[in-house]
Amino acid sequence: MKKRPFGLRFHLRHLSGIALLIICALVAVPRLATAAETPCFTGPRDATARNVLSLHTLPIAPFGRREIGWAIYAPLIANEIGIGCPADTPAFARLLATWQSKRGLSGTGVVDNQTLNLLKTVWQERRPFVVSSRHGCPAAPAEQLLARAAVSESYGGKTILLQTATLAAYRQMTEAARGDNVIPAGSNLLAIFSGFRSPAYDAARCARQHNCQGLVRASCSAHRTGFAMDVNLGAAPGYTPDSSADVNRLYIAETPLYRWLVANAARFGFANYAFEPWHWEYVGAPRLL
Ligand SMILES: [Zn+2]
Numbered sequence: 001m002k003k004r005p006f007g008l009r010f011h012l013r014h015l016s017g018i019a020l021l022i023i024c025a026l027v028a029v030p031r032l033a034t035a036a037e038t039p040c041f042t043g044p045r046d047a048t049a050r051n052v053l054s055l056h057t058l059p060i061a062p063f064g065r066r067e068i069g070w071a072i073y074a075p076l077i078a079n080e081i082g083i084g085c086p087a088d089t090p091a092f093a094r095l096l097a098t099w100q101s102k103r104g105l106s107g108t109g110v111v112d113n114q115t116l117n118l119l120k121t122v123w124q125e126r127r128p129f130v131v132s133s134r135h136g137c138p139a140a141p142a143e144q145l146l147a148r149a150a151v152s153e154s155y156g157g158k159t160i161l162l163q164t165a166t167l168a169a170y171r172q173m174t175e176a177a178r179g180d181n182v183i184p185a186g187s188n189l190l191a192i193f194s195g196f197r198s199p200a201y202d203a204a205r206c207a208r209q210h211n212c213q214g215l216v217r218a219s220c221s222a223h224r225t226g227f228a229m230d231v232n233l234g235a236a237p238g239y240t241p242d243s244s245a246d247v248n249r250l251y252i253a254e255t256p257l258y259r260w261l262v263a264n265a266a267r268f269g270f271a272n273y274a275f276e277p278w279h280w281e282y283v284g285a286p287r288l289l
Pocket residue numbers: 194223228229230276278279280
């Protein structure tokens with residue numbers, strides 16, 4: 001009998017099996033959605049186009065210092081309006097329009113200075129320190145009542161003191177971040193580089209640096225309460241983790257860890273000072289998300 005070539009034999013023997021596999025795969029694997037069908041791409045196109053344009057060009061000054069573009073604040077805005085899509089998507093504009101309308105603004109879906117200023121107010125009101133400071137600078141706790149972070153929790157082995165509840169919440173949050181793989185093994189990301197700072201320490205520093213009151217230095221700092229901490233989220237090349245240069249703030253705002261904190265820190269009772277991505281304050285009972 002004339003033998004069929006091996007390739008043909010393989011074909012005939014396995015054809016029915018392969019066909020069956022293909023059919024199974026078509027049934028079992030969900031159909032991939034096209035871009036137009038995903039939730040991120042449903043929303044107003046005009047507003048989206050304006051947001052794309054202004055993301056890195058709009059002159060703003062929500063905290064008093066002139067900045068160009070609102071990309072630094074994009075993760076906070078997205079979290080505030082309840083969207084997981086990037087700032088340049090139609091869904092972002094759609095959810096922003098809803099947020100604006102609920103708060104008495106024109107629901108354009110476009111990020112503008114009026115919207116940014118209102119967002120800033122919302123974020124600042126979440127910080128009890130900001131609210132109480134309007135009636136005078138809060139008193140500092142006695143240092144012996146504060147808890148000391150472990151060396152492994154501090155940046156560069158600095159002595160870090162915090163309120164006991166703040167340190168406990170920080171530890172829970174760090175454990176969760178590790179569990180979600182946003183802190184690579186062996187890295188010092190999320191290590192604390194500044195915790196409690198006594199009024200005397202801050203006063204001496206401001207006198208030394210001739211910088212006693214401003215956006216990044218305050219004669220009445222949240223750090224005097226023991227509820228505030230600055231954490232290492234990395235730094236742009238050539239910058240330190242606490243550099244308030246816009247390029248560094250933007251770099252940090254785009255890190256997976258910062259985005260994780262924006263989405264999760266409130267569960268552990270922390271609120272961010274939006275101008276400084278690294279500055280987080282324990283504000284008490286966790287906010288239900
Ligand atoms: Zn700080």
